Amino acid sequence: MKIVHISLCLTALACLLSCREQAPAPGEKSAAEPVMKYGVTVQSGPMDSILLKDYKPASSLVVPRTPVGKARFPVIDVHTHSDMNGVKTADDVDAWVRVMDETGVETSVVFTGAVGEEFDRQAELFLRRHPKRFQVYCDLLTEGIDAPDYPQRAVKELERCYQKGARGVGELSDKGAGLQGGQLPRDKRLHVDDPRLDPFWEKCAELKLPVNLHIADHPSCWQPLGPNQERTPDFQHFNLYGMDVPSYEELLASRDRLLQKHPRTTIITCHLSNQGNDLASLAKALDRYPNLYADISARDYEIGRQPRNASKFLASYKDRIMFGTDMGRDNEMYLGWWRLLETPDEYLPGRIWWTYYGLELPPEILKSLYRDNALRVLNWK
Numbered sequence: 001m002k003i004v005h006i007s008l009c010l011t012a013l014a015c016l017l018s019c020r021e022q023a024p025a026p027g028e029k030s031a032a033e034p035v036m037k038y039g040v041t042v043q044s045g046p047m048d049s050i051l052l053k054d055y056k057p058a059s060s061l062v063v064p065r066t067p068v069g070k071a072r073f074p075v076i077d078v079h080t081h082s083d084m085n086g087v088k089t090a091d092d093v094d095a096w097v098r099v100m101d102e103t104g105v106e107t108s109v110v111f112t113g114a115v116g117e118e119f120d121r122q123a124e125l126f127l128r129r130h131p132k133r134f135q136v137y138c139d140l141l142t143e144g145i146d147a148p149d150y151p152q153r154a155v156k157e158l159e160r161c162y163q164k165g166a167r168g169v170g171e172l173s174d175k176g177a178g179l180q181g182g183q184l185p186r187d188k189r190l191h192v193d194d195p196r197l198d199p200f201w202e203k204c205a206e207l208k209l210p211v212n213l214h215i216a217d218h219p220s221c222w223q224p225l226g227p228n229q230e231r232t233p234d235f236q237h238f239n240l241y242g243m244d245v246p247s248y249e250e251l252l253a254s255r256d257r258l259l260q261k262h263p264r265t266t267i268i269t270c271h272l273s274n275q276g277n278d279l280a281s282l283a284k285a286l287d288r289y290p291n292l293y294a295d296i297s298a299r300d301y302e303i304g305r306q307p308r309n310a311s312k313f314l315a316s317y318k319d320r321i322m323f324g325t326d327m328g329r330d331n332e333m334y335l336g337w338w339r340l341l342e343t344p345d346e347y348l349p350g351r352i353w354w355t356y357y358g359l360e361l362p363p364e365i366l367k368s369l370y371r372d373n374a375l376r377v378l379n380w381k
């Protein structure tokens with residue numbers, strides 16, 4: 001211990017001496033040209049050695065804060081996950097319902113991520129005790145996609161899950177690796193516009209089961225991890241730059257082919273269809289495909305950084321956008337959403353180091369977003 005202590009002291013002393021040597025005397029100019037930024041000279045100091053991931057500025061801003069408890073209108077949350085929300089037992093389900101009661105969530109749509117026995121178990125877990133508080137969605141069967149009977153098996157399993165209580169499908173996710181995920185070679189990946197899925201999409205339409213679809217991902221995933229990466233290191237594990245995946249644009253094009261080919265099937269693309277950074281481009285897709293809807297789940301940071309533009313968008317497409325969370329089930333998480341959507345509060349601390357600005361949505365827009373669209377579009381039978 002002593003040796004370590006002495007060596008640390010020596011290192012500190014050496015640093016102190018060398019720093020003294022390098023620092024110019026008062027009135028003396030440094031050898032290197034000073035760097036100017038925004039009219040201020042940049043000088044080296046202790047912050048130079050702070051790692052990007054550790055940078056957490058504390059705000060001194062004092063502005064009005066609106067206290068928020070329950071949501072202004074009853075909410076249908078169209079995007080939650082049983083596994084992500086750590087729900088394993090009936091007690092977990094009850095605890096979640098208590099938080100929903102406290103915060104004003106009437107119903108949560110739960111993605112089970114399952115077919116077969118696991119789907120049945122979860123359907124029983126959620127629906128037996130709280131049939132009015134949850135809807136459960138099943139997954140897509142992706143076993144044996146190369147077998148000739150795959151399309152029929154996928155349809156059969158969907159029908160079976162429907163009988164067991166499934167009222168939708170999802171979240172189906174294709175970030176480029178195909179709907180199966182993992183690291184399959186390109187010719188083994190099942191994408192949404194694959195003809196083998198045609199009977200499945202048609203069956204979804206017939207049973208009036210909406211499909212929650214995660215297509216592509218945030219566009220920054222296709223940009224290199226480096227000094228210009230838009231999202232913080234917390235999101236770097238989602239990065240796809242240089243990987244063997246289709247481009248962001250190609251994936252959105254596969255969504256469009258699905259929508260075009262199956263106009264009777266209701267597709268709810270989650271996370272503002274990963275176009276929250278460019279709402280005008282999402283507006284074009286919504287104009288083109290009447291069977292396209294979107295949820296705002298996990299895109300608090302997109303809405304919060306452009307409150308005026310997002311408010312206009314949500315008003316123009318008030319019949320097409322639904323509320324979802326996808327961020328766990330903590331009381332505080334829900335209250336954060338209400339504050340963002342309902343209040344005029346400014347500079348709200350958010351994710352990705354972005355601060356948000358409240359949208360203060362008018363009641364009629366809020367009602368459509370929170371509840372009315374879900375009541376109209378989802379399957380409540």
Ligand SMILES: [Zn+2]
Binds near residue numbers: 079171326
């Ligand atoms: Zn999700």
